[in-house]
Amino acid sequence: MNTVEFVCPKCEKDNLAELSSESEQTIICEHCSHSISARLSTSMQQGGKVDRCVICDKIRFYVQKDFNPRLGLLIFALGVIFSYHTYFLSLIIATLIDVILYKVLKTVTICYNCRAVYRGFEEDPTHRGFDHNLAMSLVEKEEKEKRPETVTAKT
């Protein structure tokens, strides 16, 4: 199942939508019923690599492990709490659990522009982890592009 997790441009609430293999599909916000027309690239229709964001049409992505950092901290904290009684064995176990979780968990693809999270698609080896410099340069580029011509508004 291929899904996209995004923030509704209208009500700014989190949404999780399933993407089918159709090239054009409408995603409805589950909170405010705002509809977003999503266009899927050929690759994404087949569940392949994420190459164009269906929410904002941008093509820059980064990858991240689908891991809740708070869960990692919680496991580690438990390891610390019990370390006194277990002669630090719990600490080693907690570290091991974190390492294993990190290895088995899949990666998610995230749009630099709108932070839409794509799950279930094929991993693109050219996508890297979040790059702060790239994110900043994209924002600058965006601002430059906006000046000469008006960006086609999508409602």
Ligand SMILES: [Zn+2]
């Ligand atoms: Zn909404």
Ligand SMILES: [Zn+2]
């Ligand atoms: Zn996007």
